[in-house]
Amino acid sequence: MVFRKLARPLLASAFITRGVDALQHPGTRIPAAQKFSESVAEPLGLPQDPELLVRVNGAVMAGAGALLALGKMPRLAGVALTLSLVPATLFEHRFWEESDAEVKAAEKKQFFGNLGLLGGVLLASLDTAGAPGLAWRTKNAAHVASLESQLAAKNAASALSDKLPF
Structure with missing residues:
Protein backbone atom coordinates (compact mmCIF):
# COMPACT_ATOMS: atom_id res chain seq x y z
CA MET A 1 0.00 0.00 0.00
CA PRO A 132 -0.78 -13.16 8.61
CA GLY A 133 1.58 -12.62 11.50
CA LEU A 134 3.84 -15.22 13.05
CA ALA A 135 1.47 -15.89 15.95
CA TRP A 136 -1.45 -16.56 13.61
CA ARG A 137 0.65 -18.75 11.30
CA THR A 138 1.90 -20.80 14.26
CA LYS A 139 -1.60 -21.27 15.67
CA ASN A 140 -2.97 -22.14 12.24
CA ALA A 141 -0.20 -24.68 11.59
CA ALA A 142 -0.94 -26.34 14.93
CA HIS A 143 -4.66 -26.44 14.09
CA VAL A 144 -4.01 -27.96 10.64
CA ALA A 145 -1.64 -30.55 12.18
CA SER A 146 -4.32 -31.46 14.73
CA LEU A 147 -6.95 -31.90 12.01
CA GLU A 148 -4.57 -33.99 9.90
CA SER A 149 -3.73 -36.25 12.83
CA GLN A 150 -7.45 -36.73 13.59
CA LEU A 151 -8.08 -37.62 9.94
CA ALA A 152 -5.13 -40.03 9.92
CA ALA A 153 -6.45 -41.72 13.08
CA LYS A 154 -9.92 -42.11 11.53
CA ASN A 155 -8.44 -43.52 8.31
CA ALA A 156 -6.30 -45.95 10.29
CA ALA A 157 -9.29 -47.08 12.36
CA SER A 158 -11.37 -47.49 9.20
CA ALA A 159 -8.65 -49.50 7.48
CA LEU A 160 -8.25 -51.69 10.54
CA SER A 161 -12.01 -52.32 10.81
CA ASP A 162 -12.14 -53.31 7.12
CA LYS A 163 -9.53 -56.03 7.79
CA LEU A 164 -11.25 -57.50 10.83
CA PRO A 165 -13.21 -60.68 10.05
CA PHE A 166 -16.17 -59.89 12.31
Missing part, protein backbone atom coordinates in the same frame (compact mmCIF):
# COMPACT_ATOMS: atom_id res chain seq x y z
CA VAL A 2 1.25 3.48 -0.83
CA PHE A 3 0.63 4.77 2.71
CA ARG A 4 2.91 2.12 4.18
CA LYS A 5 5.69 3.02 1.74
CA LEU A 6 5.33 6.66 2.76
CA ALA A 7 4.67 6.26 6.51
CA ARG A 8 7.72 4.16 7.39
CA PRO A 9 10.27 6.58 5.92
CA LEU A 10 8.50 9.52 7.55
CA LEU A 11 8.67 7.82 10.94
CA ALA A 12 12.23 6.66 10.35
CA SER A 13 13.41 10.17 9.49
CA ALA A 14 13.15 11.21 13.15
CA PHE A 15 15.40 8.34 14.20
CA ILE A 16 17.91 8.80 11.41
CA THR A 17 18.36 12.51 12.12
CA ARG A 18 18.60 11.95 15.88
CA GLY A 19 21.05 9.12 15.38
CA VAL A 20 23.30 11.08 13.05
CA ASP A 21 23.18 14.06 15.42
CA ALA A 22 24.17 11.83 18.36
CA LEU A 23 27.09 10.47 16.35
CA GLN A 24 28.30 13.91 15.32
CA HIS A 25 27.50 15.86 18.52
CA PRO A 26 27.33 13.54 21.54
CA GLY A 27 28.15 16.30 24.06
CA THR A 28 24.67 17.34 25.18
CA ARG A 29 23.62 13.73 25.71
CA ILE A 30 26.60 12.73 27.85
CA PRO A 31 25.07 13.66 31.26
CA ALA A 32 22.07 11.42 30.57
CA ALA A 33 24.39 8.66 29.35
CA GLN A 34 26.38 9.01 32.57
CA LYS A 35 23.19 8.38 34.58
CA PHE A 36 22.38 5.42 32.33
CA SER A 37 25.91 4.09 32.73
CA GLU A 38 25.75 4.24 36.52
CA SER A 39 22.23 2.79 36.76
CA VAL A 40 22.09 0.22 33.97
CA ALA A 41 25.30 -0.23 32.01
CA GLU A 42 27.58 -0.92 34.97
CA PRO A 43 25.41 -3.70 36.50
CA LEU A 44 24.95 -5.30 33.06
CA GLY A 45 28.67 -5.19 32.29
CA LEU A 46 28.20 -2.80 29.37
CA PRO A 47 30.84 -0.20 28.50
CA GLN A 48 30.84 2.64 31.02
CA ASP A 49 32.12 5.34 28.67
CA PRO A 50 29.16 7.76 28.35
CA GLU A 51 30.35 9.22 25.05
CA LEU A 52 30.69 5.73 23.57
CA LEU A 53 27.19 4.86 24.81
CA VAL A 54 25.78 7.99 23.13
CA ARG A 55 27.53 7.17 19.86
CA VAL A 56 26.45 3.52 19.92
CA ASN A 57 22.87 4.57 20.61
CA GLY A 58 23.12 7.06 17.74
CA ALA A 59 24.44 4.39 15.40
CA VAL A 60 21.61 2.05 16.39
CA MET A 61 19.02 4.78 15.80
CA ALA A 62 20.46 5.76 12.42
CA GLY A 63 20.96 2.18 11.23
CA ALA A 64 17.64 0.81 12.43
CA GLY A 65 15.90 3.94 11.17
CA ALA A 66 17.41 3.35 7.72
CA LEU A 67 16.23 -0.27 7.78
CA LEU A 68 12.74 0.83 8.77
CA ALA A 69 12.69 3.51 6.04
CA LEU A 70 13.66 0.92 3.44
CA GLY A 71 11.16 -1.62 4.74
CA LYS A 72 13.95 -4.10 5.39
CA MET A 73 13.60 -6.22 8.52
CA PRO A 74 11.02 -3.84 10.03
CA ARG A 75 10.46 -5.98 13.12
CA LEU A 76 14.15 -6.18 13.93
CA ALA A 77 14.46 -2.45 13.25
CA GLY A 78 11.48 -1.80 15.52
CA VAL A 79 13.00 -3.82 18.35
CA ALA A 80 16.33 -1.99 17.96
CA LEU A 81 14.62 1.41 17.89
CA THR A 82 12.54 0.52 20.95
CA LEU A 83 15.62 -0.64 22.87
CA SER A 84 17.34 2.57 21.85
CA LEU A 85 14.46 4.97 22.47
CA VAL A 86 13.22 3.77 25.86
CA PRO A 87 16.45 4.33 27.82
CA ALA A 88 17.15 7.57 25.95
CA THR A 89 13.71 8.86 26.88
CA LEU A 90 13.88 7.79 30.51
CA PHE A 91 17.37 9.17 31.11
CA GLU A 92 17.37 12.30 28.90
CA HIS A 93 13.93 13.78 29.51
CA ARG A 94 13.33 13.46 33.25
CA PHE A 95 10.81 16.30 33.43
CA TRP A 96 9.65 15.18 36.87
CA GLU A 97 13.05 16.15 38.29
CA GLU A 98 13.01 19.70 36.88
CA SER A 99 12.15 22.69 39.05
CA ASP A 100 12.29 25.40 36.37
CA ALA A 101 8.84 25.60 34.74
CA GLU A 102 10.14 26.29 31.21
CA VAL A 103 12.72 23.50 31.33
CA LYS A 104 10.15 21.15 32.81
CA ALA A 105 7.67 21.96 30.01
CA ALA A 106 10.33 21.44 27.32
CA GLU A 107 11.46 18.11 28.81
CA LYS A 108 7.86 16.97 29.19
CA LYS A 109 7.22 17.80 25.53
CA GLN A 110 10.30 15.79 24.49
CA PHE A 111 9.34 12.88 26.76
CA PHE A 112 5.82 12.57 25.35
CA GLY A 113 7.07 13.18 21.81
CA ASN A 114 9.35 10.19 22.27
CA LEU A 115 6.43 8.14 23.58
CA GLY A 116 4.57 9.04 20.39
CA LEU A 117 7.53 7.88 18.33
CA LEU A 118 7.61 4.68 20.35
CA GLY A 119 3.96 4.07 19.53
CA GLY A 120 4.67 4.64 15.86
CA VAL A 121 7.60 2.24 15.92
CA LEU A 122 5.51 -0.42 17.60
CA LEU A 123 2.79 -0.05 14.99
CA ALA A 124 5.26 -0.06 12.12
CA SER A 125 7.15 -3.07 13.41
CA LEU A 126 3.98 -5.09 14.05
CA ASP A 127 2.50 -4.25 10.65
CA THR A 128 2.45 -7.39 8.53
CA ALA A 129 1.40 -5.62 5.32
CA GLY A 130 -1.81 -7.64 5.22
CA ALA A 131 -0.08 -11.00 5.57
Whole structure:
Protein backbone atom coordinates (compact mmCIF):
# COMPACT_ATOMS: atom_id res chain seq x y z
CA MET A 1 0.00 0.00 0.00
CA VAL A 2 1.25 3.48 -0.83
CA PHE A 3 0.63 4.77 2.71
CA ARG A 4 2.91 2.12 4.18
CA LYS A 5 5.69 3.02 1.74
CA LEU A 6 5.33 6.66 2.76
CA ALA A 7 4.67 6.26 6.51
CA ARG A 8 7.72 4.16 7.39
CA PRO A 9 10.27 6.58 5.92
CA LEU A 10 8.50 9.52 7.55
CA LEU A 11 8.67 7.82 10.94
CA ALA A 12 12.23 6.66 10.35
CA SER A 13 13.41 10.17 9.49
CA ALA A 14 13.15 11.21 13.15
CA PHE A 15 15.40 8.34 14.20
CA ILE A 16 17.91 8.80 11.41
CA THR A 17 18.36 12.51 12.12
CA ARG A 18 18.60 11.95 15.88
CA GLY A 19 21.05 9.12 15.38
CA VAL A 20 23.30 11.08 13.05
CA ASP A 21 23.18 14.06 15.42
CA ALA A 22 24.17 11.83 18.36
CA LEU A 23 27.09 10.47 16.35
CA GLN A 24 28.30 13.91 15.32
CA HIS A 25 27.50 15.86 18.52
CA PRO A 26 27.33 13.54 21.54
CA GLY A 27 28.15 16.30 24.06
CA THR A 28 24.67 17.34 25.18
CA ARG A 29 23.62 13.73 25.71
CA ILE A 30 26.60 12.73 27.85
CA PRO A 31 25.07 13.66 31.26
CA ALA A 32 22.07 11.42 30.57
CA ALA A 33 24.39 8.66 29.35
CA GLN A 34 26.38 9.01 32.57
CA LYS A 35 23.19 8.38 34.58
CA PHE A 36 22.38 5.42 32.33
CA SER A 37 25.91 4.09 32.73
CA GLU A 38 25.75 4.24 36.52
CA SER A 39 22.23 2.79 36.76
CA VAL A 40 22.09 0.22 33.97
CA ALA A 41 25.30 -0.23 32.01
CA GLU A 42 27.58 -0.92 34.97
CA PRO A 43 25.41 -3.70 36.50
CA LEU A 44 24.95 -5.30 33.06
CA GLY A 45 28.67 -5.19 32.29
CA LEU A 46 28.20 -2.80 29.37
CA PRO A 47 30.84 -0.20 28.50
CA GLN A 48 30.84 2.64 31.02
CA ASP A 49 32.12 5.34 28.67
CA PRO A 50 29.16 7.76 28.35
CA GLU A 51 30.35 9.22 25.05
CA LEU A 52 30.69 5.73 23.57
CA LEU A 53 27.19 4.86 24.81
CA VAL A 54 25.78 7.99 23.13
CA ARG A 55 27.53 7.17 19.86
CA VAL A 56 26.45 3.52 19.92
CA ASN A 57 22.87 4.57 20.61
CA GLY A 58 23.12 7.06 17.74
CA ALA A 59 24.44 4.39 15.40
CA VAL A 60 21.61 2.05 16.39
CA MET A 61 19.02 4.78 15.80
CA ALA A 62 20.46 5.76 12.42
CA GLY A 63 20.96 2.18 11.23
CA ALA A 64 17.64 0.81 12.43
CA GLY A 65 15.90 3.94 11.17
CA ALA A 66 17.41 3.35 7.72
CA LEU A 67 16.23 -0.27 7.78
CA LEU A 68 12.74 0.83 8.77
CA ALA A 69 12.69 3.51 6.04
CA LEU A 70 13.66 0.92 3.44
CA GLY A 71 11.16 -1.62 4.74
CA LYS A 72 13.95 -4.10 5.39
CA MET A 73 13.60 -6.22 8.52
CA PRO A 74 11.02 -3.84 10.03
CA ARG A 75 10.46 -5.98 13.12
CA LEU A 76 14.15 -6.18 13.93
CA ALA A 77 14.46 -2.45 13.25
CA GLY A 78 11.48 -1.80 15.52
CA VAL A 79 13.00 -3.82 18.35
CA ALA A 80 16.33 -1.99 17.96
CA LEU A 81 14.62 1.41 17.89
CA THR A 82 12.54 0.52 20.95
CA LEU A 83 15.62 -0.64 22.87
CA SER A 84 17.34 2.57 21.85
CA LEU A 85 14.46 4.97 22.47
CA VAL A 86 13.22 3.77 25.86
CA PRO A 87 16.45 4.33 27.82
CA ALA A 88 17.15 7.57 25.95
CA THR A 89 13.71 8.86 26.88
CA LEU A 90 13.88 7.79 30.51
CA PHE A 91 17.37 9.17 31.11
CA GLU A 92 17.37 12.30 28.90
CA HIS A 93 13.93 13.78 29.51
CA ARG A 94 13.33 13.46 33.25
CA PHE A 95 10.81 16.30 33.43
CA TRP A 96 9.65 15.18 36.87
CA GLU A 97 13.05 16.15 38.29
CA GLU A 98 13.01 19.70 36.88
CA SER A 99 12.15 22.69 39.05
CA ASP A 100 12.29 25.40 36.37
CA ALA A 101 8.84 25.60 34.74
CA GLU A 102 10.14 26.29 31.21
CA VAL A 103 12.72 23.50 31.33
CA LYS A 104 10.15 21.15 32.81
CA ALA A 105 7.67 21.96 30.01
CA ALA A 106 10.33 21.44 27.32
CA GLU A 107 11.46 18.11 28.81
CA LYS A 108 7.86 16.97 29.19
CA LYS A 109 7.22 17.80 25.53
CA GLN A 110 10.30 15.79 24.49
CA PHE A 111 9.34 12.88 26.76
CA PHE A 112 5.82 12.57 25.35
CA GLY A 113 7.07 13.18 21.81
CA ASN A 114 9.35 10.19 22.27
CA LEU A 115 6.43 8.14 23.58
CA GLY A 116 4.57 9.04 20.39
CA LEU A 117 7.53 7.88 18.33
CA LEU A 118 7.61 4.68 20.35
CA GLY A 119 3.96 4.07 19.53
CA GLY A 120 4.67 4.64 15.86
CA VAL A 121 7.60 2.24 15.92
CA LEU A 122 5.51 -0.42 17.60
CA LEU A 123 2.79 -0.05 14.99
CA ALA A 124 5.26 -0.06 12.12
CA SER A 125 7.15 -3.07 13.41
CA LEU A 126 3.98 -5.09 14.05
CA ASP A 127 2.50 -4.25 10.65
CA THR A 128 2.45 -7.39 8.53
CA ALA A 129 1.40 -5.62 5.32
CA GLY A 130 -1.81 -7.64 5.22
CA ALA A 131 -0.08 -11.00 5.57
CA PRO A 132 -0.78 -13.16 8.61
CA GLY A 133 1.58 -12.62 11.50
CA LEU A 134 3.84 -15.22 13.05
CA ALA A 135 1.47 -15.89 15.95
CA TRP A 136 -1.45 -16.56 13.61
CA ARG A 137 0.65 -18.75 11.30
CA THR A 138 1.90 -20.80 14.26
CA LYS A 139 -1.60 -21.27 15.67
CA ASN A 140 -2.97 -22.14 12.24
CA ALA A 141 -0.20 -24.68 11.59
CA ALA A 142 -0.94 -26.34 14.93
CA HIS A 143 -4.66 -26.44 14.09
CA VAL A 144 -4.01 -27.96 10.64
CA ALA A 145 -1.64 -30.55 12.18
CA SER A 146 -4.32 -31.46 14.73
CA LEU A 147 -6.95 -31.90 12.01
CA GLU A 148 -4.57 -33.99 9.90
CA SER A 149 -3.73 -36.25 12.83
CA GLN A 150 -7.45 -36.73 13.59
CA LEU A 151 -8.08 -37.62 9.94
CA ALA A 152 -5.13 -40.03 9.92
CA ALA A 153 -6.45 -41.72 13.08
CA LYS A 154 -9.92 -42.11 11.53
CA ASN A 155 -8.44 -43.52 8.31
CA ALA A 156 -6.30 -45.95 10.29
CA ALA A 157 -9.29 -47.08 12.36
CA SER A 158 -11.37 -47.49 9.20
CA ALA A 159 -8.65 -49.50 7.48
CA LEU A 160 -8.25 -51.69 10.54
CA SER A 161 -12.01 -52.32 10.81
CA ASP A 162 -12.14 -53.31 7.12
CA LYS A 163 -9.53 -56.03 7.79
CA LEU A 164 -11.25 -57.50 10.83
CA PRO A 165 -13.21 -60.68 10.05
CA PHE A 166 -16.17 -59.89 12.31
